[in-house]
Amino acid sequence: MNFSSARQYFDQEIQQPDERIDLAKAALYIAQEEYPNLDQEEYLNALDTMALELQERLPSQRYPLRVIQDINRYLYDDLGYGGNKADYYDPRNSFLNDVIDRRVGIPITLAIVYLEVARRIDFPMVGVGMPGHFLIRPEIADMDIFIDAFNGGEIMFPQDCQERLSQIYRQPVQLRPEFLATVSKRQILARILANLKYIYLNQQELDKALAAVERILLLFPGASIELRDRGLLCYELGRFVQAANDLETYLAKAPHAQDAALIRQILTLLGRTSEQ
Incomplete structure (x- = not known):
């Protein structure tokens, strides 16, 4: 697939109502501009396989915290996924195919792996756009817990989120409700592209930075x-x-x-x- 085809397929995917956007496919179309020969089906099948393997480990009584612990054990202990703390600004951390191949990434792309595997086992989760550090949470009413996909699936409560924010900004931060608001799939994709934009600007790769901006504008004209x-x-x-x-x-x-x-x-x- 060439550059323009990847862009076209990305645009088609995101024109749907947000709930119908296939997050994994859209993220792979982002990667396809960097890797024209990327085989989408290979990586979608990898997510399917992960979900099937995980399904076999789940207990018959699906208590949410137990399911989260089982996902964590499978993704982080068995498969070895983890946050790339050694080279956080490597652009490969923003490409879903690389994250699946290398089993390292940044909060947003590891969250996509987690969200997509969870969706395939009928355990719906959503993204949470906390400033400076992307989180996810189960889509269950009155369940105020958050998952840090970058740090081994750590389970966090609002107080933990406030402490994490204070660490990130190196000063006391008062937690506001909007800091833990859920985000749309379009916002998740825009956040990946914003990461790539800033990486490429810092590397003075202006054509690639422009490609990232153009796709953000497809999401939010x-x-x-x-x-x-x-x-x-x-x-x-x-x-x-x-x-x-x-x-x-x-x-x-x-x-x-x-x-x-x-x-x-x-x-x-x-x-x-x-x-x-």
């Missing part, structure tokens, strides 16, 4: 910051017409943004004038 960043990347890459169009749209959406003066300067260089 009106995202102002992504429009701005696509414009700036196109400017750096010499795609001046696209750059000017995006930067003008950004200014129209956010005329009083902190960087508005800088964006107007760039537009002037591009021969476009923008109203103050």
Whole structure:
């Protein structure tokens, strides 16, 4: 599959209602732009096989905490999945095929493995977009527990989440309800792409950073910051017409943004004038 086909299939997948998006397929389409010869079925079958093996280990009485412990034992003890703490910013940590092959990843991609295996054993779970550290939780009313897929499936309560946030930000953080809000599949995919965007920006791989931004905009077409960043990347890459169009749209959406003066300067260089 070539680059444009992977992009097309990704776009088709995400045009569905959120609950019908196949998260594993969409994540593999993200990876397919990096690995054109990636065999999707191989990795979907790997998830199916994991679920079948896990199903055999589950007790007849499926108490939620017991199911979580069994998933943890299988994924982390038996298969050896774990967080890549040694090389967190390796882009391979964001590609689902690499995570399944290497059995290491970052919170968001390990969470996808966990969510997809759990879905296949009819134990629905959802993503939780905690700032700085992605979590998951069972989709069970009044069950206030969270799972850290990066740290061996550690079971966390809201107090643990507050302590984790304070560690991440190195200062006391007051837990607010929105910090533990569930997120859509589109938001999960956007978070993977945002990780790739920043990795590639730091590596000065601007074409790949642009590819990440373009797919975020397929997910969220009106995202102002992504429009701005696509414009700036196109400017750096010499795609001046696209750059000017995006930067003008950004200014129209956010005329009083902190960087508005800088964006107007760039537009002037591009021969476009923008109203103050």
